[in-house]
Amino acid sequence: MTGADGYRGVVIAGAAGVGKSRLARRALANVHPGRWESRWARATTSARTLPLGAFAEWTDVGTADAMSVVRGVIDHLSDHPVGARAIVGVDDAHLLDDLSAFVVLQLVQRRLSPVVVTVRTGEPVPDAVSALWKDGYLQRIELQPLSEAETAELVTTVLGGPLDPAAARRLWNVTRGNTLYLRHLVEQEVASGRLTPSPEAPGLSAGVWVWDGPPTASPGLADLIGAQLDTLPPAVGAVLDVLAVGEPLPEQILADLTDVGAVEDAHALGLISVDQAGRHPVRLAHPLYGEDRRARATPLRLRRLRADIAEALGAMENSDVRDLVRRAVLILESGLTADPVLLTEAATAALGLFDPELAVRLCKAAITDGAGYDAHLILTIALTMLSRGEEVEQVLTQLLGRPLTDGQRIDVAYLRLANLLWILNRPEEAEAVLLEASEVPAPNAHGVLAGGRAIIHAFNGNPREAIEAAQCAAPRTPDPPELSQMWALGALLIALGDTGRTSEIATIAACARDLMTASPRVSIVRLPFHEFHIRGLRLAGYVREATDVATRIYDETSEAGWAQGLSSIIKGQAELTAGHLGAARKRLEQRFTSAGIPNGYIPTIWYCALIQCQAMSGDGTSAAETLRALDTWCQTTVPYLKPEYLLTQAWVAAATGATTEAIALAHRGAQCAAEQDQHAHEVICLHTATRFGDSTTAPRLRELVEQVEGPRAPAAALHATALDAGDAGGLLDASGQFEDMGDLLSAMDAAAHAATTHRRHARNGSALTAAARARRLADACDSARTPALTEALQPSPLTARQREIITLAAQGLSNKQIAEKLIVSVRTVEGHLYRASRKTGLTGRDDLGGLTDDPP
Known part of the structure; x- marks a missing residue:
């Protein structure tokens, strides 16, 4: 800006509201007051009709000669005190009249002063202004809207507290990172009480800001949007109206419903965007344009537009499930007579698109119009995904009172099983439902229901029985029920991971993915199944693979209810296993909103991961408090998670200084896992005791190497053997193996044990080297603090x-x-x-x- 880079100023370009003017003003305000004299001019539509209208403040009206007036303006703008220089800012330079644009060009060409100029992207610009960057005088910077992450960070800073992930995503979706729109929207939603801090809860971030209800544009924001759209030609406005109720659309449908020339004009004005890579490429350039156009239109016009678009989508060739869903919604909102079959098909498609809220809406409309069993079935699946367990029981109980086929009764049993097991945490009732369903006189009912028995065995901590039952799940049925297949696959994912047969998991996970892709009806189990898969990878030591899968699942998930929360929990678990404690704790301490988190399975895995994260960070107070919250919330632990719970208790004891108790709890977890044939978890528990300084675990860990697949068991056995033998070199080898697999926390503890071992043998140089490695790994883990690290980095004459x-x-x-x-x-x-x-x-x-x- 000062010319040091060869430019004579800067052009800040961007869409309306991205912060061009604020940035330009800040740039001028930050120049050294003793060295620079700043001037600021703003071009407007009204001033554009007057020659030199933007520079009226510096115009000598008493001068008759036009060129003299221009020279006077230039002299005024470039005038400066002795020892200083002038710097000129011009806001909205695309609105400059030709003479004012000439003045700016002269200031630059004659090097009279640096210039900071803002222009709105997509607007026509005077030739003299475009020459500023085209001829290389000024550097042009395209100011982009904020990304989703930047939006969340900015709002968090403004509100003074963390923002719920769902709220952050909605804010970005509505504003698309436009800072002006974002400011108005946040102010409006806070003032209305819809954007509020949540109350404190043990273990969770206090004051997390959550956003409930639909957004409402403030009068100021509505005026800003309206000012941009008020002067549009009617034909261009019609283009925006169609997109406001039906975006995104194919170009041909939009052209058929409006005017080709108007579509081109709207695109040239930057009001619509066209993504040629998309199947339906045309949408509004900003969501709030749609809010404005819908607010202007009469209800009758909106209904007619929706009906026209629905008809056009119905006539379109090669339509897909998204078109089906949008068509159904448009029909509902247009007042047209809705076909209950079409609504049910659209609800099924909405499940496949992971939009359970919409599926509920479509199902209820279909049922009102006379839809039968299929609509009720999809409704219960959607309600389950939204954690509305009591409603699920009510719908399914009503359904059982109707005439049903044997196959339908089995499907209902499976849905009740899912609801009772995962949402309502009533496993005894789930078993009773399965027992009752076994009396249905359907062909091969025993095999069909084996999938349900398998998942119950898996949840009850009986992995070998789960595997046997899953393998019996309708093996000779040509077309086994989807829910039966999914339960069998889910049981295998849990049981194979628990028993250490990780090499078989990939095939099972692939089968589950294929079935979920082919059948939206099994969407209910999509995220839990991913958690089962990733859990098996983490137990075996495939940490990087687990992290990759967890990240992909998190990026793909936008559902409401426990699905949105579970995707965050899954990613937090993977981050914890990798040792990224800061990121994991931040994610796991978030309060999951929408329909909330159900009781039982999900809060157990959530809180156990959070507690371990707090404990590994050395925050024993928070870990103990969160453990008490878990005990209050879930008074019964899902049996297959009992070793995980005992391990969590062990970490709390270690974080509060009770190392002996911590080792005992880790051994209890290992014993529980061994009794339940959960040998992969037995490895984790015994290795945790090793990390706490227990040197008695080596024999059993060496035995488990022969039973448990994956890199974790051999590394854990090496760590335990080297610790028992006082072999610092072996401990460093174990540290390297853990680092190679991506488990930085275990690598850190093994290196810390090596440092302590070297120090005991007075090998101070080697001790310092090993301690430095442990410290480096601790830093990579966001300042982890464990008993092994504390002892290694704080040499003391005291015994453990x-x-x-x-x-x-x-x-x-x-x-x-x-x-x-x-x-x-x-x-x-x-x-x-x-x-x-x-x-x-x-x-x-x-x-x-x-x-x-x-x-x-």
Whole structure:
């Protein structure tokens, strides 16, 4: 801007409202006041009719000669005090009259002053203004709207608290990152009480801003949009009206319903966008244009437009499911007579597009118009996806009161099973439903219902029985029911992951994906099945693969209810396993809104991941509080998740300094996993005990290497064996293996153990090298803090037991309470405190507590 780069200023170009004027003003305001004298001019439509209208402030009206007037304006603008230079800003330069544009060009060509100019993209520009960048005088910068992430970051900063992901996505969808529109919309929604901070809840980010209800444009925002659209020719306005109720549309349909020339004019004015790569390429350039046009139109005109577009979509060749859904919605909103069969088909398609809210709306309309079993079935699937479990039970109970075929009764049983098992957390009732369904006299009913038995076995922590039942699921039926197939596949994903047969998971996951793609009716289980798949990968040590799948699922998911929350949980789990604690904690501490999170399975995996993340970050206080919240919310743990829950308790104990208790809890988790044949989870639990400093796990881990597939078991066995043998080199090898698989936290702890081992043998140089590796890995994990890392980076004359006891003492526990917690005598506790005092020269609990920075 000052000429150091060869340019004589800058042109800031962009759409209306992206922040061009604000940026230009900020640039002029930030110049050094002693070295620069700034001037600011703004071109307007009204001033454009007057020569030099934008520079009227600097025009000498007493001069008759036009060129003298121009020279006077140039002199005024470029005038500056001694030792300073002038700098000129011109806002909305596309509105300059020709003489004013000539003045700006002269300032630049004659190097009289640097110039900052803003122009609106898509507007006609005077030749003298376009020459500023075309001839290379000024650098042109295209100012883009904010991305979705940038929008969320800006609104979070403005509101002073985190923004719910669903609210962030909606804000961006409505404003498309236009900062002017965003400011007006946020102000309006906060003032209306629709955008509000949520109340605090244990373990979750306090004051997360959530957005309920449809957005309403403020009068100021409506005026801004209206000012852009008020002067449009009627034919161009008609183009916007059609798109306002039916976008996106194919060019041919839009041209048939309006005028080809008007479509071209709307595109030239930047009011519509055309994506040639899209199947329906034409849409409004901004969603709020549609809000404005719909507000201007009469209800009668809107109904007629919707009817016309619905008819055009129905006549279109090669239509797809999206066209079917849009056509059904347009028919409903136009007042036309709706075919219940078409509405049911559209609701099914909406499920396939992962829009359960719309599916509910279409199903209810179809049922009102006389639709039967299929509409009720799709309605219950959509309600389940939205966590509305009691409504699901009500609809299915009513359905059972109607005449149904045997196959339909089995389908109803499967849907009740899903609702009772996942949403309402009533597993006993789920088993009763399956038992009742087994009495249906359908051909091969036993095989058809085997998928349901398989998923119940998997949830009950019986993976081997689950595998056997899944393999019996309608094996000789030519066309087995979709829900039966899906339950069998889901059971296999859980059970194969638990037992360590990871090599078989990829094939099962692919079969499940194919079935879900082919049948929207099984969309109900899409995200849980992805969680089962990713869980198996994480347990086996395929961390990078799990992260890739989780990221893809998260990017593809926009459903409401627990689906939106579960996709975030899945990604947070993968980030935790990879050691990205900062990102994982931020994601997992978010409050999942919309229809909420159901009881049982989902809150267990959510809170367990969050608690472990808090504990691994060294925040024992938050971890303990969140664990209490989980215990209050879910008073019964899903059996197959019991080892995970015990492991979570172990991490809380470790984060609060109770290492002995942590090791005992990890062993309880391993024992539970072993009893349930969940050997992949047994590896995780035993290795966690190793990470806490337990040197007794090596024999069993070496046995598990032969049973559990994947890179985790061998690395865990190497870590445990090297720790038991005091082999620092082996510990570093294990650290390398964990880092190679993408598990940075385990790699960090193994390196920390290597540093401690080197130090015990007085190999100080090697100890420093290993400690540096552990610190590097900790930094990569967003400042992780575990017992192994704490010991490695804080050399101390104290033993691990002495450190544990003084940590508990610093938390205010009496000697008797410490003895009970560690299952030792009070005299033993007193002895450890005495020896710690002798070694350090410190007396008293407070002084000794200063030796550790474990949280009080």
